Amino acid sequence: MTTEQELSRPAAPAVQPLGTRGARREDAAGRRHRSLALAIVLDLVLLAGALTAWQLAVDAGSVSSLLYGSPEMIWRTIARGVASGSMVRDAITTALEALAGFVIGNVIGATVGVGLWYSRLVEQMLRPAIAFLGATPIAALAPIIIVWAGTGVSSKVVMSAASVVVTALVLAFDGARGTDPLQIRMLRSMGAPTHRIFRLLVLPSSVTNICGGLRLTAGLALIGSIIGEFISSDSGLGHAILIAGSLYDVPTVLANLIVVGLLSLALLAAIGRVERIILRWRFLALSGE
Amino acid sequence: MSTTTTSPAVALHGVSVRFGDYTAVEDVSFEVPEGAFVSIVGPSGCGKSTLLNLISGLGRPATGTVHNTIRDGGQRVGYMFQRDLLLDWRTVTQNVALGLEAQGEPRRVARAKAADLLPVYGLQRFGSFYPCQLSGGMRQRAAFARTMSTEPALLLLDEPFSALDYQTKLKLEGELLQVFRCSGGTAVMVTHDIDEAVAVSDVVLVMSGRPGRIAAVHDIPFAATGLAPVEVREAEGFGHLVRTIWQEIES
Numbered sequence: 052m053t054t055e056q057e058l059s060r061p062a063a064p065a066v067q068p069l070g071t072r073g074a075r076r077e078d079a080a081g082r083r084h085r086s087l088a089l090a091i092v093l094d095l096v097l098l099a100g101a102l103t104a105w106q107l108a109v110d111a112g113s114v115s116s117l118l119y120g121s122p123e124m125i126w127r128t129i130a131r132g133v134a135s136g137s138m139v140r141d142a143i144t145t146a147l148e149a150l151a152g153f154v155i156g157n158v159i160g161a162t163v164g165v166g167l168w169y170s171r172l173v174e175q176m177l178r179p180a181i182a183f184l185g186a187t188p189i190a191a192l193a194p195i196i197i198v199w200a201g202t203g204v205s206s207k208v209v210m211s212a213a214s215v216v217v218t219a220l221v222l223a224f225d226g227a228r229g230t231d232p233l234q235i236r237m238l239r240s241m242g243a244p245t246h247r248i249f250r251l252l253v254l255p256s257s258v259t260n261i262c263g264g265l266r267l268t269a270g271l272a273l274i275g276s277i278i279g280e281f282i283s284s285d286s287g288l289g290h291a292i293l294i295a296g297s298l299y300d301v302p303t304v305l306a307n308l309i310v311v312g313l314l315s316l317a318l319l320a321a322i323g324r325v326e327r328i329i330l331r332w333r334f335l336a337l338s339g340e
Numbered sequence: 341m342s343t344t345t346t347s348p349a350v351a352l353h354g355v356s357v358r359f360g361d362y363t364a365v366e367d368v369s370f371e372v373p374e375g376a377f378v379s380i381v382g383p384s385g386c387g388k389s390t391l392l393n394l395i396s397g398l399g400r401p402a403t404g405t406v407h408n409t410i411r412d413g414g415q416r417v418g419y420m421f422q423r424d425l426l427l428d429w430r431t432v433t434q435n436v437a438l439g440l441e442a443q444g445e446p447r448r449v450a451r452a453k454a455a456d457l458l459p460v461y462g463l464q465r466f467g468s469f470y471p472c473q474l475s476g477g478m479r480q481r482a483a484f485a486r487t488m489s490t491e492p493a494l495l496l497l498d499e500p501f502s503a504l505d506y507q508t509k510l511k512l513e514g515e516l517l518q519v520f521r522c523s524g525g526t527a528v529m530v531t532h533d534i535d536e537a538v539a540v541s542d543v544v545l546v547m548s549g550r551p552g553r554i555a556a557v558h559d560i561p562f563a564a565t566g567l568a569p570v571e572v573r574e575a576e577g578f579g580h581l582v583r584t585i586w587q588e589i590e591s
Contacts, residue, residue, distance in 0.1 A: 243442035332470040
């Protein structure tokens with residue numbers, strides 16, 4: 052998601068100008084702004100070209116609209132779904148499931164991951180369990196999770212959280228373990244006990260990695276909730292895709308997939324905003340010298 | 341200014357350090373009088389930093405004894421490294437407050453004290469800047485302010501100026517030395533810069549390499565005169581002393 056990362060960078064950070072350096076910084080920000088605008092324009096041009104070609108091929112009869120749908124049919128499906136409200140309801144259901152799973156999975160993952168810095172023994176004990184969990188296809192667990200957590204929203208939240216938690220944990224732990232040993236030594240020499248070193252240094256050092264984890268797991272959370280909906284559900288985008296797929300209704304499947312994609316873009320944009328606030332110091336570094 | 345007139349803050353006797361079969365430091369003895377600024381110069385790899393680690397209690401000698409009466413007496417020891425080790429996510433004020441926060445001062449109190457300290461180190465306009473917005477010299481000033489905020493009785497310096505350009509280095513040496521002298525503390529500095537050692541120290545210990553031994557000890561007359569390091573570099577006899585030490589290291 053490189054375009055998204057680009058999007059999440061600040062356009063022009065509010066910093067006090069540092070003598071002549073202020074002017075240079077604005078130039079750099081301006082350049083980035085222009086290249087971003089160009090990227091978006093090129094994206095739109097490419098997209099329009101591809102859609103036009105597809106539509107023309109369908110109209111000319113060289114591509115079967117029954118097998119592949121057409122931009123026009125997809126657009127009409129989306130318009131109908133939005134007008135009737137059914138697609139909006141499905142999108143809200145899936146978004147809430149994924150968001151809840153995303154938050155729960157990341158909170159648990161990051162807390163345990165960073166907490167493992169405290170104890171090498173516990174970390175080594177948990178290592179095989181983490182590897183085991185990381186290699187478990189969550190989709191395979193879906194039927195059991197439905198049995199445990201019911202067919203309602205909660206099972207999708209569990210699915211979503213389970214898809215997220217290991218990635219979040221491993222990244223947070225790597226962040227904590229990557230804390231500069233000289234900085235730890237410095238704080239120790241200043242008389243800080245371990246818990247204070249953790250709070251003042253290890254935790255903030257891990258934040259960059261934890262933010263990376265948020266970015267990586269946004270898509271995973273959505274996939275988790277949709278797999279949950281595939282197994283058993285009465286609403287949500289996964290449910291709509293499953294029904295449409297069983298009816299060979301290609302335009303509806305594609306229309307719902309587009310909505311899933313838009314949800315993921317929205318989630319990433321929100322994460323970008325949060326990141327910009329939490330990692331303010333980092334964006335200052337990126338934007339200037 | 342001889343090494344025996346006052347009670348020593350730090351004393352090493354017959355110290356050797358080995359890493360496996362490799363002898364890094366052999367039979368080193370010296371004392372650091374209280375209130376003195378002692379520099380250790382020598383070629384890279386001669387065990388200078390190893391000696392500093394011994395003094396700070398991070399390592400143990402294979403033979404000999406290391407006494408650090410300041411640390412044993414419960415007084416604070418401060419460090420300055422070549423890298424400033426500022427925390428990227430903290431502003432200058434917050435970085436300076438880190439030393440106090442590490443000792444358990446409430447955040448608000450620590451940051452208020454830190455803000456009061458900034459003018460002493462020429463940082464008053466930079467309190468709300470992040471490290472990434474500062475020059476190398478400014479970063480090292482902030483690091484020094486952070487170290488001094490805990491009022492260390494013993495300061496251990498490991499090539500603190502070596503990452504700076506010459507101009508900045510001279511300026512910073514002078515300013516920091518003045519602050520340090522006012523604090524009345526004791527300092528041990530490791531450096532490979534002979535000029536710098538002679539310009540700021542009361543005593544210079546010259547080490548030869550592989551294994552590291554003390555080749556010579558020089559009492560430096562300049563520092564006690566209160567001259568700034570820049571002026572000391574112009575002083576009569578400075579060049580001669582630097583050349584003498586240079587030859588001792590070479591031989």
